[in-house]
Amino acid sequence: MIFLNVGCALTTVREHPDFASAKRIVNTVAVIPPEVEIVRLVFDGDNQRLPQREREVFEQLKTQIPQLLKERGYEVRDSQLESLHEDEDEDDIRYELEQLKTAYKQASKELYEKPAVSPEEAYKFKVSVGPVINQFAERAGVDALVIVYCSGFEKSGGLQAKEIVASALLAALTGSYVVSQNFGASVEAALIDGTNGDILWSNVTGGQLSVEAIMKNVVAKLPEKGTATITAAQPAINSQPEMESVSE
């Protein structure tokens, strides 16, 4: 049984064939300010965002992600996007950044149409966000950009109590007791080619660990700079670029 499980190991990692075969090498990267959404789930369904907690996680990720990328051998540069929030004249670039994120969300649907795939499948993804990324790569002067989404929840005391009562009732009726999670988070990260918008690598994972630990697990699957995930024995199809190209 154990052998069967190992044989069918699935992965949440996605890689562009050129990146997986180290045909396309990334030296310099910049991190787009991460998107963080933490919600408190409450008894009456009127769930609330937790801006203070979001800010804490944002600050934590802002420090942690560059460090993790450096550990994988990448040179990390400033994205030059932090100051956007304060500058009213930068409205267009803020909008373009949002469009890049929208393009990634669309691409992510394709990447994760099946949440987990076999390793053979994982290195065949040729998905692009298009040239919308160009100006951000130019701005930071890097080969690729890293985009990160973090979402999490905490349950209020009321909701926890309600679920304990519900579980106890269920246990009385069925004999089985369900323990639900009181907090959880998931992190999705992607490395995107700054020239043609190809998504070179992505990974998503989640659970009841701290965001810091989840982030570490996500980036642990990023190949070290210049290394190939797949070898010549597993050829990576042709290398025609994707042509996702809506522009001004």
Added chain:
Amino acid sequence: MRILKRSLLPFIIIITLGGCATIDIAALTADDHQYGQTPDEQKLIDRAVRFNEDLTRKGLILQNGEVQRYIDRVGENLVPPKAADAVEFDFYVFRDPIVNAFALPDGSIYITVGLLTRMENEAQLAHVLSHEVAHVILRHGLKQHRSHRAGMISSHIADLVLFGTSIAYIPYITSMASYSREQEEEADRMALDLMSSAGYNLASAYQLFAIIQEIKDTESVKGSIWGSHPSNAQRAEYTKRIVDSGAVAGNPEGRIGRGEYQHIKSELIIENIKLKLRVKQYELALDSIDAALKESPASPWLYYYRGEAYRRLGDDPKGAAREHAWIYGKKYGDDLVHEFENRHKEFYTAARKSYEKALSVDTDFAHGYRGLGLLSYQRGDYKVAREALEFYLSHGRDIRDKRYINNILNRIDKL
């Protein structure tokens, strides 16, 4: 007695709480409205403010001085002075291709680019804004919140499969701006009063429903009262009945305002098309382009985006199949994807014709060359691709994809 008290306690609490929930909430036009003075209303207001900050931070509020001044003028003219004293009404154009408008309890009113490009005149715009102003005046957000239905509606809508919009904001809207049918009718009724006071032609209100009835599912948010909502026919009928009965003093000669509205709309058409293409609404973008070409048959930009829509239909059969399945209620699957894959030549031919048409309208139109260049590269016609892309780089203004295009030119060099 003690036992009786104990057994009655839960009922007493329920009755007391029920009593709290049914206390009348005065309209903002009343003298003693006490707006924002309860913790729950203040919470809603705070949430609305944060939502607006979020949209602004993301650049999702359209910053076009001319359009903004126009929307402000039309909107502010509809707000009764007493309501304006109670709350500051702000009108925003939301950069989204879906058809929607909504009001939040802090007096912020949003109308999407998608809806603005659908309407035909200022009176119709005035009706939409009046309806949303009415929701704020009547404090429907607070009433709905207190009725404990907001959470249910919110989770219901969030569960639906949403398509083709920057949907991150949807749960927030639905938690603050989802109303009952009775409240929608109440807002429709008050909207006629507000329109009438501002001197608009009331017939435009029910004509608007005829327009939005033609909207396809993909163009609206599920549950949006301005989208493909099943009750639109009833709303049209209800509104027409009120107008015909003379219950609202309307002026048949009231303002319609087509000319100025069409000018403002022309400012937004390209924006709307670009937004649609971004969220993979290719067929819907083509519909919008074809409609716009009837008004502006000599616009090279419209032909360029027509080419872009066709090129992407050819490039992205999965996205095209998904959109098609959604619009026509078909099953999305391999068969439909294959159907689109098999049509790629047809799409690329249409794309080429559109780019060529753009260039026949304006021979120096740089983006026409961009489209032609990318299409030619895709089709393996590298000589044409090189010439066209070089022309684009040398003649285009404010080129943001220089790196992308240069990369393609480098690839052509290596071939």
